Amino acid sequence: MLVLLDGRLNVKGRPNENYAREFLELYTIGKGLPGHVPPSTIPGDYIYFTEQDVQAAARVFSGYDTDFTFLTIDEDTELPRVKIKGTGTVANQHDNDPKEFSDRFGNTVITPDTTLLFGDKATEASMLDELDQLVEMVYAQQETVRNICRRIYRFYVYHEITQTIDNSIIADMANTFVANNFKLQPVIMELLQSQHFYDSATASVDDNNFGALIKSPLDLVLNTLSFFEYNLPDPQTEAEQFYEVTGKILESMKNQGMYFLNPYDVAGYDAYFQYPLYNRNWISANTLTQRYKFIYDNISIDKMEEIKIDIFPFIQQRFASVALNPDDLINELASYLLPMSQAGTEITTERLNYFKSQFFVIGKGLPQGPEAFWEFSWNNADTIPESKEDARGMLQYLLNAMLQSPEYQLF
Amino acid sequence: MKRRDFINKLPALGAISFALDGIFFKSMSMASPLQRLAAECPNDRVLIILQMHGGNDGLNMLIPAGDYDNYQNVRPNIAIPENGNRKFILLDSSLSSERSVGLHPDMVGVKDLYDQGMVSFVQGVSYEHHNGSHFRSRDIMFMGGSSNDYISSGWVGRYLKDHYAPLVYPDNFPNDNMKDPLALEFGSEVSLIFHQGDNISTGLAIDNPQQFFNLVDELPGFDDVEGVDPRGIPPASLSSSPYGKEMKWLLDLEQKTDQYDDRLLAVYNEGKKFDPSVTYPTTYPLSAPGGRIKNPLAGYFKIIANLISGGCKTKVFLVKIGGFDTHAQQVEANDHTIGNHAALMYHISATMRAFQEDLKLRSIDHRVLTVTTSEFGRRIYSNGSYGTDHGSGAPVMLFGKGVIPGVVGNNPDLSKDNVEMQVDYRQIYSSILKEWLCVDPAKVDAEFGTIWGDYPGKGTVLPIVNPDVTSVKDFLDKRIRTSSCYPNPASFATTISFNITVDTNVEINILNANGSIVKNVFNERRGYGEHREMVDLRDIPSGVYYYEIKAGSIKDVKKLVILK
Structure with a gap:
């Protein structure tokens, strides 16, 4: 300061x-x-x-x-x-x-x-x-304490704070904050363990806050890299690669609207203060395309530059038990990647069909049909190099479709 | 296959609105007198909002020349000098001392535009209880409300909603009559000014039409598959949940992105065919802190010129320039005329001059009006760190052939802590809506006005926009005056008199009937006031001639007969 x-x-x-x-x-x-x-x-x-x-x-x-x-x-x-x-x-x-x-x-x-x-x-x-x-x-001002608690609430739950929530949830958080001598950790722990936070399990859909947060570019990037169990190059032994990769990540985040640790405004990123839209400010025609581009560049084999995520061995290692059946594979992936995937809130049939149609882009024109083509490619990937390429290509289509989607922008 | 093709094949989604659209536009011709009036208003006008982000120091942009001693007293460590080769530029010596202002020395371009009758300045723009917060004050002025209001839409968003009613954005757009985004903004985020309540903003944020198109074109996220809805609309049971609301936001934005990218590129490329290759400024030529050297505006203004001349019908554009929060090092300690603020003044001034020239050469200068905005002005007193803290009122500038040139309002009272309000900012916007965008005045004051709240001057129109975009001859005549030469007809000599109210370059030529120069009388800088120039005609044969006087960017031609 x-x-x-x-x-x-x-x-x-x-x-x-x-x-x-x-x-x-x-x-x-x-x-x-x-x-x-x-x-x-x-x-x-x-x-x-x-x-x-x-x-x-x-x-x-x-x-x-x-x-x-x-x-x-x-x-x-x-x-x-x-x-x-x-x-x-x-x-x-x-x-x-x-x-x-x-x-x-x-x-x-x-x-x-x-x-x-x-x-x-x-x-x-x-x-x-x-x-x-x-x-x-x-x-000593109650308003100071509440203001800080509202910011925590918006970050973890939802951007909309009604007067009722302000007088109940926020007031409770404020009490905890003061009672713990202005330490933040107890406030956050209490919130994350609260009934309110887990409302999705019991409450009606109207106050269901599940899938209500738009990911920041940092969230999007970290979610993606950690889902694929990507490891950064070692900063000690591979310093040059480390800086190339992190530089690439930071550049993409900047294009997505987050100049990391250097926001345009003194108030920080619009998503965390700009009434009335808050984290909707992360999404514009410009930034949404840049989010999709991050996925495209980093999981598409012909686009890869510094960050190389090989999706084939990853799926083989983590999703082998469901991979043979396209419906099962898509549902299983959705349960990890998309917010609405649990029982009762599963992805719609239309959505499943769309993802499947993308999955089948490569095999759909073949006489044996795309299902059989996938089955063959997947089963023979370790012995026939061309089959491995085909399987990887199909997965690439699928994951590009699932990750370049509105749903994937939400928690 | 692109997504819009898919949508066009689904009658339930697209066809109804297009039909509605056709009926609406056809019925205009046989509508009520009021509607006919609206239909006659040129519908191709464009408004550009130039946002000076951070709070512009109006007092170092428009120096109170008529109150200079007080100005020097209240801000001794940052005052722009009145003498020397970097003194302020006296805007207009025909103005009384309460109105007389000087421009920052780096605003030569604005001075030039002013002399052509293309700039209007409004002093003391503010609102009651001006908020000193960047964020709150920006919101208030973008929302179009009073200091206590919280409105979830912006004034431009509401205007656009009304302008295209009964069609509704985003569902009924694009359509055959409006293929372009309703509003465009450059950068990552869309400002509150374009919002219209719960829907996605009427504005689209892009950086560059070519890059934007390339990306949307190559990304599989925008791919479609025949016969399958690619969008992922959540089940109806979730539509009122927060998840459903955020999904709607994302889905609508994704769809607009997919619908507009190729259209924007097409009009942009069409506009480039007419590019007269005006040189836009790229850097500040004097010394300034590193980040301030590069011109951040010119590229965007050039894109706008290309889009408009290529046929883009987008009504409102917003361009943002940052760096105005000049708490410290607004000027250099050893030279108050250079530094952060000077570079910003230069960028705006040089860009606007190039932009207006570009528009003129493309013959679209009568269609474009630019207005500045900033969340607040700065304090009258400078602080100890060669800067100024948050204040309230400040001047607004309007550029274009459609302005009524001049200065509205007086220099601020410098005995106060803050620049006091002379004009409520809503007066400017409502005047623009009425006179430039041809919105029914009653509607501006009633429907929009209800949301805008009560403000001083509501219902009146400021003399800043010329509804007919007619000539500015009166304005120029008052400032550059040539009398007829005497004697005329003349034999061996004649005296040409002229009066200029500004210190400027003056050139006088004698032309023959074909317009070729037969004699250059002089071409030099002249101070303001009355001038008489004896012209030697001995070397020119008898005939009908003309003499032309060029002063700054003004030209006057009169007849001269020589009889030997």
């Missing part, structure tokens, strides 16, 4: 508000549940915080600098710590006057702890103490 949001340029007198605003708006208290924020009648009033709070927080953040010597390392994070701007103990670019916040924070005034000052001058200790006061003040 010192670099990205200009923290190191924020000095007393003419403060830079960049980090202070996003600290409140994006990273802590937020802007409320969209569509359910009470109207405001005062300029600069965002209900949960105000412009006054942005300006006051900017002054709390003033006077820090980056330490590129990497000599002082923070114990908890093991990252280099900030340093103060100034000479030795005195911080001379920090605004040391009291900072008065709005009534949204109970008119809190953050003042330096006089015991930590050097005379009447700010020190590193007095500045860090002011930061503590700020964090305590912001996290």
Whole structure:
């Protein structure tokens, strides 16, 4: 934040508000549940915080600098710590006057702890103490806690949060978050073990959240590579290949709309904040084609570049028991790859027929028919090289169809 | 086989809407007077929205020349100078001091367009309780609402919905009358501005028609098999579940992708046949941080020019340029006229000049209007890091032959913390809808207006768009004035007087009846004000001649008779 949001340029007198605003708006208290924020009648009033709070927080953040010597390392994070701007103990670019916040924070005034000052001058200790006061003040707000829990909910369950869900599920998560001294892990564990999360098993389809998340490009790429049990080249012994492969993956993700760890907006990827569509923002004409291209390039034998997934030995090893029967093979693959594949929500007959017709593209014109052709190719793949090629070709058609599909974009 | 062929063979899916379509368009000719009026409005107009992403610092784009001392005082570490060879460009000396503005020195292109009567500036564009959040404020202006509104559609999405009613997107599109995407955006994502509630957006996001086509064409994901529905529509029992809703989103987008890729390439290639090869800018010629050197806009504007001249009927385009969140290093410490913001000003200015030239040479310049948008302006006071923090109001620019050229509104009150509102942003959009896109004004103020909420100036029209795209002669006459020369007829000498309100290059020639130059009087830079030039005619024989005055991009020709 010192670099990205200009923290190191924020000095007393003419403060830079960049980090202070996003600290409140994006990273802590937020802007409320969209569509359910009470109207405001005062300029600069965002209900949960105000412009006054942005300006006051900017002054709390003033006077820090980056330490590129990497000599002082923070114990908890093991990252280099900030340093103060100034000479030795005195911080001379920090605004040391009291900072008065709005009534949204109970008119809190953050003042330096006089015991930590050097005379009447700010020190590193007095500045860090002011930061503590700020964090305590912001996290004491119920809205901060809820805002963070909403983000977790959207990530794991569904983007739509109704007022009812906000007052029940989100409120429960918020209680857990506070009760566990603001640790995230217990909140996530509780959510993932909750009835709500597993609603698909019991509830009516209307609040069935199964298959309701659109995968991010990272999810899509990792899902695919791990399903095929793809191993990255060893970064130690095959460094060059490792960087070629990861470079290729990152480039594809970028084309799919995810510039990894470098989002276009300071708020992150649209999918995680952009009302009203949230993760639907991952899908456009442009990005959907790029998602399909990732599959095509990496499982089609004639397209393979750095990442080589050989689907034939994989299917032979993992799906041999069902492979001979096309219907069984498709259903079995769907149960791993597509969200709706369990009993009661299985893929439709039309869908099965479509996948099968793609599977049979190679064999359909032959006199013996595609079923017999598949059976022969599959059974003789280890002894007749041409049969292995045929079987691989048919599987390639099938998997391209199944993975370049709307369903595969969903969890 | 491509998917649309398959769909055309299924009467239940396609045929009804096409028939409906035919009836609708036929009935237009015998419709009510109001509908006839709408039908007479040129239906081939296009709107381009140029988004300055991050919040543009309007005060360093449109420098308050008439209030320069205060400007210098409130932002001493970033102010654009009024002297020197990188001083601001005085836009128009015919403007009173409350209105007099200077352009950033890197906006020569915009100045040139202004002198041709093709730019309108609107000062202090904002809305009540302007939100200082990038995201919330962008949403508000894309939705077309008030500061407290949450609307799941965008104002352009609603306009398009109305424009094509009773046909409904996505189901009834493309069709024989509208083969193109209703809106187009460049990049990965589609902005809220094109949304229309629960359906997929009316906008399509692509990077380049050729690459887009190549991909869709080769990917098996878009392959079809005869006699089998390739799309994977979920069972009806799931259609109202979240899974069903997300699937509908994906399916509709996949289908539109498959339906539009070859059409876009076809019109794009058709447009390239007429490409007059205007040189678009590629880089910022002065020093700027690395990422700012390359022009991120020009390529997209050129694609748009090709698409439109190739017959693409897409109504609205959106092009985005990032980098406006200039909290720090907006300018270079040792030279306020260069740096991040300067490069952005240059990119926009140079691109718009090239684009307008391109449109003109393709004879489609009367059809295209470009309007800028940005989530907010920046604070009046600069901060200590050669930058500016989030503010509220800011100027908007409109480009094209269809603008009413000039400056609407005064310079902001610099004693305030923020640029105050003079014009609600919805006034601009509603004026564009009424005057440019020919939407029934009552409808703009009532139907759309209900969603848009109440705003100052609702029901009025700003003088920014010229509904008839007529000449801008008055505007130019006021700014460049030539009197008749005296004496005329003349024997050995005559005096040509002219008045320019801008500091610009002036060229005067004497032409014969064939239009060939017989004498170049001068060709040099002249300051603004009244000028008189004595012309020596001793070496020119008797006859009928013309004298032409070229000032900037304006040309005036008058008759001169020489009698010896």
